[in-house]
Amino acid sequence: MSFRSLLRGVVPVARARLRRIAIAVVLAILLLVLQTGLGHTALQVAGLSRPAPSFVELYFPDARALPPTLPASHRVKISFAVGNVGLTTHTFLWQVSENSGKSRLGLASGRAVVAANETYEVARSLRVACSGTRAQILVSVERPSARITLWLVCPSHS
Amino acid sequence: MFLPTWLICLVVLDIAVAGNSLWLLRAASVLLLAVLPGQLLLRALKIPASAVRRYIAYLPCASVAVLIATTLVVDLAAPLLGVHEPLRRLPLLVGLNLALPALAIIGNRAGPLYELKSSDLIGRLRWLWPLLLPLLSIVAAERLDNGHGNALALLVLVLVAVMIPVCTVLANRLHSRQIGFILYASGLSLLLLTSMRSAYVIGFDINSEYFDFHQTVLNGIWHLGHMNAYEAMLSLTVLPASLHALVGGQDVWIFKLGYPALFALFPVAVFELGTRFLSRRAAFIAAALVVSQAYFFQQQPEIARQELALLIFAGMIGALFDTSLGRSLQLRLVSVLAVTLVVCHYSTTYVAIFLCISASLLAILIPRGKRVRLPVAPWLVAAAVMTVSAVIWYLPATHSTSDITATAQSIHRSGFEFLPGRRKGESILSAYFNGVREQPSSPKQYQQNVASYYSEHLSFLIPLPAATDPAYNLHAAPAPQLPDHAPFIVSILSDAELLVQQTINALAAIGALILTLRRRELPLSRMIGVMGFASLFVLAASRLSGSLSADYNSSRLFLQCLLVLALVEASLIENLVTRLKGRSWVGPLLFGGFSLMLLVAFLGNSGLATPIVGGDPPLILYNKGEDYTDLYPSAQEKVTAQWLAAVVPPHRVIYADYFGQLRLDQYTDLRSAVFNDITPRTIDQHAWVFASRANVVDHVTWGLTSAGPLDITFPASFLGTYFNIVYSTGSTEVFHR
Numbered sequence: 024m025s026f027r028s029l030l031r032g033v034v035p036v037a038r039a040r041l042r043r044i045a046i047a048v049v050l051a052i053l054l055l056v057l058q059t060g061l062g063h064t065a066l067q068v069a070g071l072s073r074p075a076p077s078f079v080e081l082y083f084p085d086a087r088a089l090p091p092t093l094p095a096s097h098r099v100k101i102s103f104a105v106g107n108v109g110l111t112t113h114t115f116l117w118q119v120s121e122n123s124g125k126s127r128l129g130l131a132s133g134r135a136v137v138a139a140n141e142t143y144e145v146a147r148s149l150r151v152a153c154s155g156t157r158a159q160i161l162v163s164v165e166r167p168s169a170r171i172t173l174w175l176v177c178p179s180h181s
Numbered sequence: 182m183f184l185p186t187w188l189i190c191l192v193v194l195d196i197a198v199a200g201n202s203l204w205l206l207r208a209a210s211v212l213l214l215a216v217l218p219g220q221l222l223l224r225a226l227k228i229p230a231s232a233v234r235r236y237i238a239y240l241p242c243a244s245v246a247v248l249i250a251t252t253l254v255v256d257l258a259a260p261l262l263g264v265h266e267p268l269r270r271l272p273l274l275v276g277l278n279l280a281l282p283a284l285a286i287i288g289n290r291a292g293p294l295y296e297l298k299s300s301d302l303i304g305r306l307r308w309l310w311p312l313l314l315p316l317l318s319i320v321a322a323e324r325l326d327n328g329h330g331n332a333l334a335l336l337v338l339v340l341v342a343v344m345i346p347v348c349t350v351l352a353n354r355l356h357s358r359q360i361g362f363i364l365y366a367s368g369l370s371l372l373l374l375t376s377m378r379s380a381y382v383i384g385f386d387i388n389s390e391y392f393d394f395h396q397t398v399l400n401g402i403w404h405l406g407h408m409n410a411y412e413a414m415l416s417l418t419v420l421p422a423s424l425h426a427l428v429g430g431q432d433v434w435i436f437k438l439g440y441p442a443l444f445a446l447f448p449v450a451v452f453e454l455g456t457r458f459l460s461r462r463a464a465f466i467a468a469a470l471v472v473s474q475a476y477f478f479q480q481q482p483e484i485a486r487q488e489l490a491l492l493i494f495a496g497m498i499g500a501l502f503d504t505s506l507g508r509s510l511q512l513r514l515v516s517v518l519a520v521t522l523v524v525c526h527y528s529t530t531y532v533a534i535f536l537c538i539s540a541s542l543l544a545i546l547i548p549r550g551k552r553v554r555l556p557v558a559p560w561l562v563a564a565a566v567m568t569v570s571a572v573i574w575y576l577p578a579t580h581s582t583s584d585i586t587a588t589a590q591s592i593h594r595s596g597f598e599f600l601p602g603r604r605k606g607e608s609i610l611s612a613y614f615n616g617v618r619e620q621p622s623s624p625k626q627y628q629q630n631v632a633s634y635y636s637e638h639l640s641f642l643i644p645l646p647a648a649t650d651p652a653y654n655l656h657a658a659p660a661p662q663l664p665d666h667a668p669f670i671v672s673i674l675s676d677a678e679l680l681v682q683q684t685i686n687a688l689a690a691i692g693a694l695i696l697t698l699r700r701r702e703l704p705l706s707r708m709i710g711v712m713g714f715a716s717l718f719v720l721a722a723s724r725l726s727g728s729l730s731a732d733y734n735s736s737r738l739f740l741q742c743l744l745v746l747a748l749v750e751a752s753l754i755e756n757l758v759t760r761l762k763g764r765s766w767v768g769p770l771l772f773g774g775f776s777l778m779l780l781v782a783f784l785g786n787s788g789l790a791t792p793i794v795g796g797d798p799p800l801i802l803y804n805k806g807e808d809y810t811d812l813y814p815s816a817q818e819k820v821t822a823q824w825l826a827a828v829v830p831p832h833r834v835i836y837a838d839y840f841g842q843l844r845l846d847q848y849t850d851l852r853s854a855v856f857n858d859i860t861p862r863t864i865d866q867h868a869w870v871f872a873s874r875a876n877v878v879d880h881v882t883w884g885l886t887s888a889g890p891l892d893i894t895f896p897a898s899f900l901g902t903y904f905n906i907v908y909s910t911g912s913t914e915v916f917h918r
Contacts, residue, residue, distance in 0.1 A: 043306055054205040070329040071320055073380055076816035078910050086828055086907035086917060108820060108910075169911040172901070174918070 079115060080106030081162065081169040084144060093153050093175040102146040103162050103171065107137035115143075115164045121151055122159040122172075128152065130160075153177035187285050190217050191278065198274055201429035210428050211439075218251075219244030220297050221281055224288035226513050230297045232505050235457075237302065237361065238450040239514070241443055242496030245489065246521040249415050251280040252423035256403050266401025268422045277427075304358035311366035314340060315445075318370035319438075322377035322801075331792075331802045334374055338789045338801075341367045342780060345469050349776040352462035360461060361449045364468050369445035371478035371787070374801040376437045381814045381847065383800075384483020388847035390417045391436060391485075396850075397422040398432045405578055413574070413581035416489040416525040436485045444481060444488035447744070448472050450495035454502060455748050458706045459755050466775055467751035470685070471743055473779045475786035476736045479801070483812075487737060490526030493518055494533055495744055498712075501537075501559050504705060511559050516566045523570040527584055528733055530567055532719060532741055537564035539715040544708065547697060553704050555711065588733075598726055622886040624655035624893045631884065632862035639856075642834060642868075645903055648861035653899040655860055658881040658892040661806050665795040674794065678785040681778045689746040692753035693717055699756075706752060713749035716742035750775075810875045811840040811883075811890075814847065817910040818873055822848040824908055825915055829869050836864055837871040839883040839890050844873060857885060861899040870900060870916035878912050 056062050066072040083089055084104050093099055107113045118132040130151070135143040151158055157177055163170040190213055197210035222243040223233055233239045252268070255276035259267035267273070288295065303309065314337065321333035344367050352360060376383065382391045393411045397403050397418040411417050424439060425432040448468040455464025471477055481488050497518040500511055523530050541557040541564070575582050622630070635642055647653070665671055696702055696710025720742055723735045754771050761767040784790050788799030798806030800813065826849035829835065835855045837845050845851045856863065859870060859882050875881050876895040883890040900916045908915035 039306070046306065051205050054208060055203075058204045069320070070324045070327050073323065073327060078817055078912075080820060080824070080908070080910055082824065082908040082915075083905075086915075087830060089905060089907070089917075091918075108816070167911050169909040170906065171909050172906045174903075174905055 075110050077109035077111075077113075077167075079113075079164055079167050079169050080104070080108060080142070081164055081171050082106075083171060083173070089173055091174075091176060093151055093158065093178055095178045097153060097178065098148055098150050099160075099175065100146060100148045101160060101162070101173070102144060104142050104144045105135045105137055105164060106142040107139060110139050112136060112138045116166070117145065117162065117164045119147065119149060120161050120163075121153075122161050123152075123154060127161070151175065185285070187217065187221060187281070191281055195274060195278065198270060198427050201270075201427070207429055214248065214424070214427060215241055215244055215443075216302070217244070218247035218277075218281060218284075221284035221288060222247050222517070223297070223514075224291050224295045225284045226510065226517070227288070227291055227295060228506065228510060228514055229294050230301060231294070232503060233297055234301045235357075235505070236450070236453045236499045236503065238446050238453070238492065238496045238499055240297070240302070241446060242493050242518055242521070245420065245443070245493065245525075246517050247280065247284070248423060249420050249521060249524060251276045252419045253415065254280075256419060257405070260402065268397065268401045268403065268419070268426055270426045273423055273426050304356060304362075308356070308359040308362050311363045314366040314370040315373055318373040319377050322374055325802070325804065326378060326380075328804070334802050335789070335792065337370050337374060338787050341371060341472070342783055342787075342789060345473065345779050345783065346773070346776045348465055349462060349469070349772055352465040353460060355461070357453070357456055357461060360452060360465055364448045364452055364465075364472065365445050368448045368472050368478070369441060371472065372441035372445055372482045373438070375479050376441050376482035378800060379813050380433075380816070381819065382433055382436050382485075383812055383814065385812070385843060387436060387483045387485055388843040391433065391847055392850070393417050394421045394436070394485075395432060398425055407580040410527055410581045410584045411486075413579035414486050414524065414526060416486045420489070421485075440485050440488045441482050443492050447491055447495055448477070450492075450499055451744055451747055454495075454499055454744075455751060457502065457504075458703060458709070459748070459751055462772055463751040463755040464748075466754070466772060466779070467747040469776070469779050470747040470750065471740075473783040473786060474740065474743070476740045476743075479786070479799075480736060481740065484737065486526045487529060490522060490529035491741060491744075493522045493525055494529055494741060497522060497533070497563065498744060501563060502705060502708065508559070512562055515559055515563045519563050519566040520570045523567055523574055527571075527575070527581075528737070529741060530571055531585070532738060534564050534567045534571070535719060536712065536715045536742075537561070537567070539718060540708070540712045543697070543711045543714055547711070555704055555708050621888045622884075622891055624657050624884070624891065627884040627886055627891050627893070628655045628860055628862060630886075631858045631860060635858070635863045642856070642863070642865040644862050644864055645866045647903060648864070648899070650861075653861040653896060655884070655896070656894045658879075658894045660797070660892055661810055661879070661881075662797050663791060663795040663806075667794045670790070670794045671796060674781070674785055674790060677781045681782045684778060685750065685782075688750040688753055689713065690717055692749035693746075695756065696749060696752055709745060709748055709752070712745045716745050810879055810881065812843070814844055815874050815912065817913045818844040819848050821908060821910060821913040821915060822851075822871065825849070825869060825871055826851050828908075833869060834865045834867070835869045835871060838873070838876065839885050840875065841871050841873040841882075845871065857883075859896060860884065860893075861896050864900075866903075866918065868917070870904065872900075872914040872916065874912045877914050 057066065063072060082104055084102055090099060101119060105115050105117060107115070115135045115137060116132070117135060119130045121128045121130055130149045131147045133145065135145065137143045151160065153175065155177065158175050160173040160175060161170060162172070194210060194213040194217060197206040197213060200206040201210055219240040219242070223239060228239065252273060255267050255272050259272050264272050317333060318337050321337055325331050325334055344363060348355070348360065348363055382388060389411055394417050403418050403422070421432070421435040424435050448471045451471050452464045452468035455467045459467070481491070497515055500506065500514040500518060503511060506514065522533060537560045541560045544555040544557045575585070693710050693713030696706050697714055702710070720735070720739060723733065723738055754775055758768045758771055788802055791798055791802065798809070800806065800808035803809060822844045825835070833854065835845070835851060836859050837855055837857065838859050839857045842855060842857055845855060859876070864870065872895070880895050880897065881892055882895040884893050904916040904918045906914050907917045
């Protein structure tokens, strides 16, 4: 067998093997790069990086034992929690109002600065007018918006 | 002296698993876990590499068998050695480092004939280009999730649609491995379009499946004992927990990406089984028939346990039809796969046992004249191994027979319920084809029915007196459809789909008959015909019996039977073409016609025509529509469900509608005292009501009727007037009073 024919036999095999190795190396480098900050940015630009969810959780911490009636003093203690589900600190504007059906009367408001994935609890003693048979207390936050409600039977009807 | 390849691979696997936080090493561990255990098991069983080359499904099936067995042994044995959480990376890696060398030593004497090389699996490098399609699919699903439109998803569907006729034409000129890659890539890309939607698992059953898987991951151990069927299936507990521990990343990826990647080998198995007795073209159209079914690419990614079980079933059937293996090798491989199937999924096992026994009986009973006796012994052995393993696993090991007991009780209570939809004076044939035709209920009827059911059977639930106020009567909710742009085309497409489906059924019946009874057929094709007959019998029984169809979804059964029925149909076409070979136009006409039929079926099943003709937007293309509203879980729903689970007392009643319940299934263990009818007349006055995004944002809820879920308006006005909203994320709420 001549050297030339030997080469003819070996070169294509070696070439094919080299091609495979080259593709494997390129894929490996690609995977390594994708995991870097640069790769994440590239994925984000391509619309492939799922943005972390960002929203508010608003709830009554004592949801199992909410007062059903308004005391005769018309004062009631309202506690609620604002949870920040997101990656950054967020400032929430909150408001507590009394909803009598026709109109809404503001009872308290404020702002809560909540760190990422933390919860901020607000407790207020409020005077509720409760002019009808029952009153609805409405707690709301804005941007992102959410609201929770509490019905109270007025003292004269309890 | 060179180190053996398996040892090098094992060391690389150890390194890859140890450093699996790096994507590169994670990818390496996935590849090695898919190949190395199976390679060593097949060599230990002395299955020739040539047999694996011809039927590639053996390899992942064997890998799954080794991984399940190793993990189970580690799970049960490690606690005896003081390891309290054996389903963690280190104990599992130790287990693999004992099991794999043991297999290598058993297979040590096997010669080069049993040595599977990477070139056997890949063939030529340029044949790998179709694998870009699944990548495109992942990108498409991600972009759609992130609100960047459906152009890429449409492109994937168009490419798969084009693949069907083009490959039918070219099949005989392409290499089998090349066709295998095309089928694998097409199937996987379709599966991923569904499974990769949302950051969470998506579908119906998969919600509860994921919960059991996730609990196993959290516990780090799985115990034998009294458990429900899902907890007892190792495909939902031990195996995914092990894969998660070894591969790393979020556990949800095992179901979203890992299982579809395995199940996509199912059409490849159909093709490779077909090439044993058909031309590549005929085998290809059989596999394309599977790929074009919505049951394959839309339903299966939502049923993780069956994805894995169907692959194992395909492996076992492949071994049963593998005449290249000797009897003893065949029985060894079949037994391993049969036991693996038993621990993976109950219903697939029951159907497999029935198919094996009935095919054997048919083969014995059908007069054979001068033809060779069909080899039924392996089939009976397979049935026996599955039955014995099932009895051991489902009874003393896990006490998890609730599903089969429920079916038996249902049959005992109501009988076979022959053609429950048959009307007075209607012929059996007409009733069979029409199936159960329930008139859809109106919201008013549903309201009355469900209220009287609750007052009769669930009298401990006390609704508020105001619930009967006519102001709170239920109303129909508008279906979230795209406007019909071309009703005429929609009607034609719908008729064509029906015609295609019925033609497919008819071809299967005729094909099975011919393959079984034709004198000149080879034993292999006759056995496939007999198996086809048995499959048709199972399908017909599920259609005829109200009890059976109520207990097992007929579309899932259809997909399992399609493994053989697709081949029977392709064989019928090939037989016709061979018979009429004098007429050159017959081949292109029949194969082209069948390919066109598949294209029509695919157009309808995939929703590819929706952007043009309108209708219900499919989940794989839109962020709206029935499936999106029902099934797509959001992060808000997750935290709401978890908050509810943390807050509610042990004795309580919860209401979550038919699809809202899925969020509780996926993220919480809230299973008991959860009611699905969110209507004023059924809601207990002290209930907790979980309102999903569909309820709060889309204002829709569902009432479950005998004709299916009924879209009704969420009773926000009633709940808002009489209940407190105790929790909100803006798009989800919890009501309580």
